[in-house]
Amino acid sequence: MKNLSTRKMVLMALFIVLSLIGSNIRIFGTIALDSLPAFLAALLMGPGYGAAIGFMGHLFSAVGIGFPMSVPIHLAIATAMAITMLGFGQTHRMLQGKVATMANLILTAIVGIVLNGPVSLAFTMGVLALIAGTEAAMGLIMLLPVLTLGAVINVVLSILLYKSLSIVWEKFK
Numbered sequence: 030m031k032n033l034s035t036r037k038m039v040l041m042a043l044f045i046v047l048s049l050i051g052s053n054i055r056i057f058g059t060i061a062l063d064s065l066p067a068f069l070a071a072l073l074m075g076p077g078y079g080a081a082i083g084f085m086g087h088l089f090s091a092v093g094i095g096f097p098m099s100v101p102i103h104l105a106i107a108t109a110m111a112i113t114m115l116g117f118g119q120t121h122r123m124l125q126g127k128v129a130t131m132a133n134l135i136l137t138a139i140v141g142i143v144l145n146g147p148v149s150l151a152f153t154m155g156v157l158a159l160i161a162g163t164e165a166a167m168g169l170i171m172l173l174p175v176l177t178l179g180a181v182i183n184v185v186l187s188i189l190l191y192k193s194l195s196i197v198w199e200k201f202k
Contacts, residue, residue, distance in 0.1 A: 037074070041082055044070045048086025049093065060179040063090050067114050068141060068187035073198050076118025083110035105156035109149035117141040117184075134188050141184040146177035 044066040051062035067086055071079025084107045091103040098106075120140040124133040150173055158166035 037078070040074065041070070041078060044078075044082045045085045045089060048082065049089045052086075052090035052093065056182060057178075060175060060182060061090075062183060062186070063087065064110060064113075064145060064180075065183045065187050065190075067110065068117060068184055069190050069194075071114045071118030072121055072137075072187065072191040073194065076115045076122065079114030079118045080111040083114040084108065086110070099160075101160055102153065102157060105153050106149070109152045110145075112152070113141065113144040113149055116144045134192075138184045138188055141187075142177065142180045145180035145184070147173060150176055 047066035048063050051065050054062045056062070063086060064083060067079050067083035070082045087107040087110045088103065091097075091107075096103050117137060117140055121133060121137040124136060127133075128136070150169060154166040154169050157169060
């Protein structure tokens with residue numbers, strides 16, 4: 030994130046606010062659209078921006094609901110979000126120009142879903158195990174299907190938006 034211009038700071042703030050708004054848009058009661066803006070930013074602005082937006086977006090969402098799983102666990106989740114966006118955005122960048130656009134987006138989506146679902150959950154479970162013990166951490170495993178479905182929805186929507194916005198975005202940059 031070198032040369033952080035006013036324009037980029039404003040865009041980051043906008044994406045963070047969209048994450049906060051997305052945390053209140055729920056599908057099936059538990060799946061929210063809070064990570065969609067970070068995934069989109071990772072594609073449009075780059076992995077570092079996506080990581081910062083994912084981290085801050087989760088923290089602002091957690092503040093809004095009172096840190097129900099404790100501050101350390103939400104910091105772990107925010108860190109997992111940042112790592113997810115770095116991997117997602119870096120995969121997209123690495124594949125650009127080397128594979129067809131659709132193949133790039135499909136492979137990038139798979140990476141994003143795996144990082145945002147099972148990998149993030151495993152990381153959070155590891156942190157919880159250190160804080161509260163293995164038994165408490167194992168209780169989170171039941172969240173795997175919901176978190177994976179949430180990842181699929183957020184990643185797919187971000188890619189659809191990216192495809193719609195990428196031409197306009199190039200003119201905007």
